[in-house]
Amino acid sequence: MKQEVWQQDWLERWALYRPEKAALQEHEGGRMINYRDLNALANGMAAYLSERHGVKAGERVAVIAEYSITYVALFGAAQKLGFALVPINYRLAAPEIREITLDAGPGLIFYEDHFAHLVPKLDGIPAYEMKDLEAAVPQSRFEIQPVEEDDSIFIIYTSGTTGKPKGVRYSHKMAFWNSINTALSLSLSSENRTVNVMPPFHTGGWNVLLLPFLHHGGFTYLFKKFEADQVLAKLAEMKCNIFMGVPTMLAMMAQDKSFESTPLHHLDYIIVGGESMPVPLIEKYAQKGVAIRQGYGMTEVGPNLTSLHQDDAIRKIGSIGRPNFYVQHRIVKEDGSAAAANEAGELWLRGPMVTPGYWNNAEAGKNAFSEDGLWFKTGDIVKEDEDKYLYIVDRLKNMYISGAENVYPAEIERVLKQSTNIRECAVVGVKDEKWGEVGKAFVVLHQPEEEASLRAFCVERLARFKVPKYFVVLDAMPLTDSGKIDRKKLKQQ
Numbered sequence: 001m002k003q004e005v006w007q008q009d010w011l012e013r014w015a016l017y018r019p020e021k022a023a024l025q026e027h028e029g030g031r032m033i034n035y036r037d038l039n040a041l042a043n044g045m046a047a048y049l050s051e052r053h054g055v056k057a058g059e060r061v062a063v064i065a066e067y068s069i070t071y072v073a074l075f076g077a078a079q080k081l082g083f084a085l086v087p088i089n090y091r092l093a094a095p096e097i098r099e100i101t102l103d104a105g106p107g108l109i110f111y112e113d114h115f116a117h118l119v120p121k122l123d124g125i126p127a128y129e130m131k132d133l134e135a136a137v138p139q140s141r142f143e144i145q146p147v148e149e150d151d152s153i154f155i156i157y158t159s160g161t162t163g164k165p166k167g168v169r170y171s172h173k174m175a176f177w178n179s180i181n182t183a184l185s186l187s188l189s190s191e192n193r194t195v196n197v198m199p200p201f202h203t204g205g206w207n208v209l210l211l212p213f214l215h216h217g218g219f220t221y222l223f224k225k226f227e228a229d230q231v232l233a234k235l236a237e238m239k240c241n242i243f244m245g246v247p248t249m250l251a252m253m254a255q256d257k258s259f260e261s262t263p264l265h266h267l268d269y270i271i272v273g274g275e276s277m278p279v280p281l282i283e284k285y286a287q288k289g290v291a292i293r294q295g296y297g298m299t300e301v302g303p304n305l306t307s308l309h310q311d312d313a314i315r316k317i318g319s320i321g322r323p324n325f326y327v328q329h330r331i332v333k334e335d336g337s338a339a340a341a342n343e344a345g346e347l348w349l350r351g352p353m354v355t356p357g358y359w360n361n362a363e364a365g366k367n368a369f370s371e372d373g374l375w376f377k378t379g380d381i382v383k384e385d386e387d388k389y390l391y392i393v394d395r396l397k398n399m400y401i402s403g404a405e406n407v408y409p410a411e412i413e414r415v416l417k418q419s420t421n422i423r424e425c426a427v428v429g430v431k432d433e434k435w436g437e438v439g440k441a442f443v444v445l446h447q448p449e450e451e452a453s454l455r456a457f458c459v460e461r462l463a464r465f466k467v468p469k470y471f472v473v474l475d476a477m478p479l480t481d482s483g484k485i486d487r488k489k490l491k492q493q
Contacts, residue, residue: 008172009144011076014217015039018190024069027223033069040138042076048136050081053108057082057145060155062106064088064115065130066224067200082145084152089201090115091481100157100165103360149173150356156203156299167359168299177352178207178302179215181324185307186242190217193240197226197249199481203299204273208244228252232262244271246483247281251423254284269293269310278417282313296320296392300355300368301376306390318414319389327351330375331384344393347382348375381408400429400437405465412439412468415461421446424477426485427468439468442490444477
């Protein structure tokens with residue numbers, strides 16, 4: 001069925017309800033815009049794209065740019081006109097960007113001038129600088145184009161760490177219900193304030209907080225790049241009450257010389273995504289009165305799927321919490337039966353926040369769902385305890401087999417993170433003549449430590465077959481563009 005217009009055009013409503021309310025501010029230059037002007041800018045862009053470039057509902061518009069008010073207004077234009085934004089990762093090499101662009105088939109590309117060298121030259125796909133959108137004249141109204149609820153508002157390409165990137169169709173319905181789930185979990189309102197440091201080519205950059213904030217009339221301060229000292233300063237100056245980051249970012253902030261002196265009492269909590277946060281780091285923030293809420297998400301579903309309440313951050317160490325309000329889940333064992341409490345199985349998800357599929361890849365979509373098409377198979381192995389709290393055991397693809405035993409690296413990493421001397425860690429499976437595969441642990445330490453000591457720490461806490469055979473000390477972990485540890489590079493090492 002057609003999606004209702006009130007459900008589709010969030011900026012129009014906030015321009016009516018609270019026109020003078022600050023919506024966005026850019027870190028570079030300090031430009032600020034309220035909801036009335038942001039809506040007028042989005043209306044103007046929708047008219048400009050429709051009249052000047054012939055953009056229609058259902059078409060794609062690719063963007064190679066960092067966050068700005070202009071970029072967010074372009075999202076508003078997409079809601080109004082019905083086209084899909086394709087945010088392209090500007091950290092990729094030009095050939096990779098060309099491959100993604102060819103797959104997405106956009107009608108046009110917008111880019112920032114310092115990314116001009118990355119723009120593919122393709123017949124029939126014109127490219128324009130983001131500043132060309134300034135030709136769009138803000139206007140009070142635009143005739144909204146109705147869309148189907150499963151029509152795409154984004155096509156978000158996965159990182160492609162295990163092969164060719166897949167374009168996830170992120171629908172209008174997903175954006176709406178993800179926002180509802182987020183608001184119910186985090187108690188969002190128009191008084192919420194945050195700093196956004198996640199990149200626009202990652203689902204977290206749009207859908208963890210930015211879009212739920214736009215939907216609920218909140219305020220977002222936009223950073224193009226993460227700088228620990230500047231983010232700390234702005235969290236304090238802007239009196240933000242919610243912040244989202246990955247553990248690597250939070251570790252860098254905690255290690256910054258300004259951390260102890262920066263007042264963070266306005267923060268109700270920090271949301272952590274990407275991977276679990278080490279307990280010593282949770283405790284360091286707790287000493288400043290800042291609670292940590294860990295959760296779980298993925299590009300194809302949500303992404304805000306579970307949440308661990310800040311009061312349980314220590315009591316339920318390592319948990320991703322419970323599913324959000326409109327998220328259904330199952331835990332399925334290899335034989336297809338349901339897992340019992342504390343029994344491992346693959347996490348399956350169902351609800352209105354699940355992707356309708358992948359762009360130009362029906363086979364991948366078919367493989368991602370259960371045979372009846374009702375459940376999305378995440379590929380994550382989880383356990384659920386007696387209190388209905390979920391724990392990630394590992395990614396199904398990360399599992400390795402050592403001496404006929406299934407070994408999940410995340411289980412070993414959870415033990416390693418209990419060491420106060422280990423800042424970061426990751427375990428991968430490597431070939432071994434005797435056992436088939438064994439573990440290789442990469443660690444970043446606070447202080448030098450012998451390999452024998454690291455191994456002894458694991459021997460005391462893990463079954464013998466789970467103890468890594470090798471330990472490698474690094475100065476820093478290689479990271480993916482979304483800030484996660486790059487396991488592919490570690491395997492190559």
